[in-house]
Amino acid sequence: MLRREFLKTLLAIPFIPAISMPANSRNAGSVAMVIDVEKCIGCGKCVIACKTENHVPMELPISRTWIEGYLDGRKIVMNTNENPFLNSKAKNGFYVPKLCNHCANAPCVNVCPVYARFHTKEGIVLVDKETCIGCKYCITACPYGATFVNPEEKVTDKCTFCYHRITKGLKPACVLVCPTGARKFGELKEGSEIYELLKNSRVRVLKPEAGTLPRVFYINLDAVVDL
């Protein structure tokens, strides 16, 4: 009898941990960003504005948004306040601004062992910095390399579409400072600027084969380029 009860208790151990499951509205969401690659001139104002707005160390090569310049077939990255494109003597090239794609099917949300990543009702993927344990699985899982460890906060960090701004009706910092209007942000409802852009342009997303359903769309991006 003693043995049987003991073994029964033992088998119950795996079910002891109290698992809380916050609501995770995977596909809900109404906002998106559209980036026109032809309009991006690689000035890097978006990178500096983002770092300033979100307190990301300016001098370290970590950034919520960065610009990849494909110059004469070579890939150069701008992710600090120094612009490497200014010294380039390349004759041909284009710039691709990158950031978190706020995937509807976000690998980082799925792999996080502690629910530190979640979708807002707008579909934006946020990091709960009070819960993140810094295991870095999200960094490994992200197909876009869009997340990093913030060395000052010691938690993972990434673009939030400037959630603190957009909930007050303001534009994300990168969108606000872009001198050519290469970045557009807004609601994905019929008749909106974003909606019309997506409806009337040649649009693609990064790494569609990953099946992540990004909310960042690119216009005039050459699909042949390996990104």
Next chain:
Amino acid sequence: MRLTEIAFILAMLALISLGIFGAYQMHFQTIMPVEPFESALGIPWRTLVALYVFLVLIGTAAIASAAEILHIRQLEVIVKDAIVIAVISIAVGLLTIAVDLERIERGAYALLGHANPTSVMYWMIMFYVLEVVFLVIEGWFYFRADLLAQSKQRGFKGFLGKLLSLKFIGDFLLKIEIVESQRLRRLGKFLVNPNRELDMSFAMPIGVVALITAILAYSNLGALFSAPYIPLWHDATTPIYFIISAIIGGSAVLILSAVITSSLKGSSEKILALPVLKNLLAFTLIIAILFNAWKFIIVGYPGVNQPASEAVRNILFGSYAFNFWILELTVGMLIPLFLLLFAGNRIKAIFISALFVIIGLFVFRIDFIFGGQVGKNISGISIPTQVHPFEAMFAIGALALALLAYYLVYKFLPMEVEHAS
């Protein structure tokens, strides 16, 4: 205490101090200056993750439980060692991965109160924690009779015997008069009287649960890596390969421990386990060689998956080529296999094989972790091969901690074969 023992303890303590210094520096310095990882600085999983995989895939737990369940008589002499090594290696492994967390202080709280059951990593930690729990319980029943015998000794050993056998609780339950419950009295009697047959009847079903948990833990760790995020790791066979790899690591470490402890103690009982461990190691090595060959051919096949074949090319012909061909394959697999197959039951040959296998496994873990993340790097930038000094310091300290813990267990617990028989 002999002079060599004092020297060993001091050396281990010095190395552990070095590890503590490394861990402290890791958490108070900015991120490691390794190569960039798209928007981030440095690849996310480095030496400590490799060390964690190395430690928790020393699958002595599975060998101990299998020996117990299947009544493999030759292996019964090393069951105690297997349980102790498993507990130590997993505990130090979990410590290693905890140190790798950026916010170490949140780990336990977050996992217990805010866990995401869709995350493979959550289950990995859960399975390994459960495995330690089951192993400790299994080990307690296995050691209990010997601990009760040890409790009659004087001094620290006797105290430890009383403490770990829970005899002091049994004495308490039998002494106090207010306890009228028959159940508690029965429990008290059980705790003070050795009953190996009853102990084994408890240990057996727990061994089954421990074996299942161990298999789940090894394969779940494989699943964590084989999720489709890193091309080199993405492979449905990785979980199975991790089970094989754990048995290789487990049998090699058990060979080392059996030979070393036998020669130090001047006894030969544990040597009886060597022929079975040798065959197990040789068999699993053959499977591992085939697994590796087919994995590289399939994953790296030209024109199938460009990032994966680039990563494979880098391992076979790039910056990891020496590690792969010399340390992993030749030292870690081919030479040991040759010795195991053709050197008969010579103890020295078996010992060298096991040692070489462990070296190869350690290098494999490093190459697997670092090399896998190559595909995510910004093209045109050199491959991250650096092991940061602070991480190396912690790794050395963690290994020293494991060795010291094993030594202390051997020193103060009834590990001898004659007790178990």
